[in-house]
Amino acid sequence: MTPDHSARPEGRSSPAAPGLDRRSFLGAGACGAAVPLLGAASAAAQPAVAAAPDVRRxxxxxxxxxxxxHRLALDSRTTLLDVLREExxxxxxxxxxxxxxxxxxTVLLDGTRVLSxxxxxxxxxGRAVTTIEGLARPDGSLHPMQQAFVDHDAFQCGYCTPGQILSAVACVQEGHAKDDAQIREYMSGNLCRCAAYPNIVAAINQAKSEMGA
Structure with a gap:
């Protein structure tokens, strides 16, 4: 009987796929099938991310x-300064x-000075905002601090003057205008590029007595 040479021992490589036996083939297939399953499990484990609120609304x-x-529709990021000027x-x-x-x-918020x-x-x-336009008295006369700035020529270009006046009003109301040194200290956050500081101090000294300080 002539031996059948077409039968191959278990595990011998197939001529159609050199170097790959059945065990290697099955192992590669199992790994390949596991990759998408692991990926799906990992994706399922990720927590749901809530959509960020639209701050532009x-x-x-x-x-x-x-x-x-004033009732206004505002972007939540809008500053008080931009609302006052532009809205x-x-x-x-x-x-x-x-x-x-x-x-x-500088403006007053419930009587306290803030940087708008x-x-x-x-x-x-829900709070009271006071700007330089609202500082005058109901009869139209100037606030004592406004008048004192005029009397002492406490400005030159005038650009910083509204903020200086409102800060000066708060300085007096806070009890921080007892002497020149204290006035300079508590007005130091307001810059005057024209350097009218001596006149500003003189104006505050005049106005504080009229303001009952």
Missing amino acids: PLDVKLRINGQD VGLTGTKKGCDQGQCGAC CLTLAVMAE
């Missing part, structure tokens, strides 16, 4: 400025450095 904000209510049209509040360093944008360039408008909701 306008917010309905009610601001009380100089005794009048309400009160341009007396000046934009200087826009970084909170010069004091030109660093204050978000939404933070002022």
